[in-house]
Every structure is written in structure tokens, then in C-alpha cells.
Amino acid sequence: MGRRTNLALLAALSAAFATGWLAFAYATAPARWSLVLHATTGFAILVLVPWKSIVIRRGVRRRRPGRPASVALGVLVLASLLGGVLHATGLLRWWGAYTAMELHVGAALLAVPLAVWHVLARPVRPRRIDLARRTLLRQGATLAVAGAAYGASEAAVRLLRLPGQERRFTGSYEAGSFQPELMPVSSWMFDQVPVLDPARWRLRVSGPSGVREWTYEELMAYDDRIRAVLDCTGGFWSGQDWSGVLLSRLVPEIGAGRSVRIASHTGYDRRFPAGDLSRLLLATRLGGRPLSPEHGHPGRLVAADRRGFWWVKWVVHVEVEGLPHWLQLPFPLQ
DSSP: OHHHHHHHHHHHHHHHHHHHHHHHTOSSTHHHHHHHHHHHHHHHHHHHHHHHHHHHHHHHTSOOTTHHHHHHHHHHHHHHHHHHHHHHHTSOOEETTEEHHHHHHHHHHHHHHHHHHHHHHSOOOOOGGGGSHHHHHHHHHHHHHHHHHHHHHHHHHHHTTOGGGGOOTTSOEEOOTTOGGGSOOOOSTTOOOOOOOTTTOEEEEEETTEEEEEEHHHHHTOOEEEEEEEEOTTSEEEEEEEEEEEHHHHOSOOTTOOEEEEEETTSOEEEEEGGGGGGEEEEEEETTEEOOGGGTTTOEEEETTSBGGGSOOSEEEEEEESSOTTSSOSSOOO
16 A cells, blocks of 8 residues: 555656646646646645555654655645645735745745655555556546545635635736736846846847847837736736837847847846747836836836746847747746
8 A cells, every 4th residue: 555655646746746837837728727737636645645644654663764854855745735725725825025826836846856865765666556457446536536626625715705716727816907016026036136227228139130239218219018917927917008119120030040039137038939029028118107127127028928937027138049949948947
């Protein structure tokens, strides 16, 4: 039983991590399906906890090296599950500058190296019997119970009218829509907010026809407008009116270019398909007012239908490249 429980937990944890990672990548419909699978695997982990507790009690009787790491792994998994439940129900979304989503994701990321160590230090090898009909029926029953538990939790959230019923299909909560002063401020990981002098700031555009530097005053003369939803992986979404200049104006031709790289003053960057230029806006204003430093002044990218980490702030360079847009990490490390 212990070996099969450990295998089932490993499969559930791997699936939860993969589906959560996938859900973070989308601000469109696929995010919903990923989140349904993600939540179901989370409940599958909870269903397996009673059996895992028996395995743990047996292991406690034996002195084995690495016990503190194993305990830390268990604590982080439970903390991640707690953060997920708090966010999904809306019972606790924010405490100070932190969110339940950040607890959920942060604990999961910290657990990854410990999980890898655990698998290598205490390997559980699959056997042919694991594909036996009875075993597969048990695993199917576990998934069925997990799916039913997820459905019941969603029904309870709506029946009790908990804040979680207001989530967007990405799992995010609305915050400050069309009220720029109320829109939360977020940055990817360790990016710090720079204060740039617009009089000295330049936007460098590199394309087939050469390099041109644009001043802040030149860009402020444009008034292309987009109404778009910024859906942050931190757990909030906010609809706003953005204005500035479409990148297709700044890069009127791409030649043999296959992608466009947008780089920040901080070194953060993202690469987009060249065909997206007409849908990407370099925003200089939010709600009709110049951007604040926290929201990307002097200029930030607005990438509608993409998650917030694609919306590069403090843009200093737009570069046409011959590389395909997918030749980059799914999520920035910086």
C-alpha cells in the first residue's frame, strides 16, 4: 500500500505542478481547463493524505537521514494547498502586500527541489502489478472522488456566496477596473521600480531599416487606444483604458524578421510573434493620464489576451529578430 500511495502522490504532485504552470501561461479559455485539472489534482492529494499518514507513521519509527527535508516537503505541500483553498474560496486573498496566490505558488516552487531530492533519495520503482485492473480501478476511484470534491467545493462557494464565486476563468479576482489609482501594482519576481527621467529616456527601435531612437515627447503625440484586461499571475485582474502608440507604427516593416523582442530598463524581456505588432501597444498613458513609475512610466507594453508577465514595463528597446518567438523560457527567470 505504501509504495502505491507514494506513486499516486508523485503522479498527483507532478500533474498539479504541470497544470498550474500551464494555467499561468494563458489569459484566455485554456486557462480554465488547466485550472479545473489543477484543482482536481489538488483534491486528489488531499484524498491520499490519510493513506500517506499511515506511511509517515511507519517511517517515523525508523531513523533515516534527510528526515528534516522530508518534513519540510510535507509542510510546503500543505501550505501550498492551504493557499490554493484560501484563494479559490476568497476567504483570505490579501494580507498586507502578499496574497494567498503567492503563498500557493511560492510554497509549491520551494517544494520542487525537495520533491526531486525525495524521489532520488527514496526511489519508488513502478511494477507491472501497478497496471493491474484492480490498481487502475483504485486510481480511477481516487480521481472520481477528487473530481466530486472539486465540484462540491465550487457548488459550496456559490451556495454560501463566498468571494470565490467572483473569480474570472483564470482564477483571478477583479481589482480597480477603470480606476487606475486603485489598480494593484505588481512586478515579476525581483524587478524593482526604477524612476526614469522622461527628458533623458529614449526608446530604441531596431528593425530592417536601421535603428531609431524615439523621445518621450514624440511618443506622447500618438493616441492609439486599447481597452484591455491585465490578468496578473498574482491573482487579480483589472480592465483599463490604455493609450499610446501601436508597435506597428514604430516598426512599419519586419523584412525577414520572425519575432519582436521587447526589453525593459531592468533587463526583463519577452519575445512576440512578428504578426502581433498591430495588436501590441506601447502605452504612455493609463486612463488618460501619464503612467506612474509603478505602472511602467515612461512606457510599458500592453499585450491584450496575455497574462501580466508579458506586459513589459519600463520599455527601452524594441528589436526585430530572426529568432522564432517560442525560443525563450516559458516564464522569465529574472
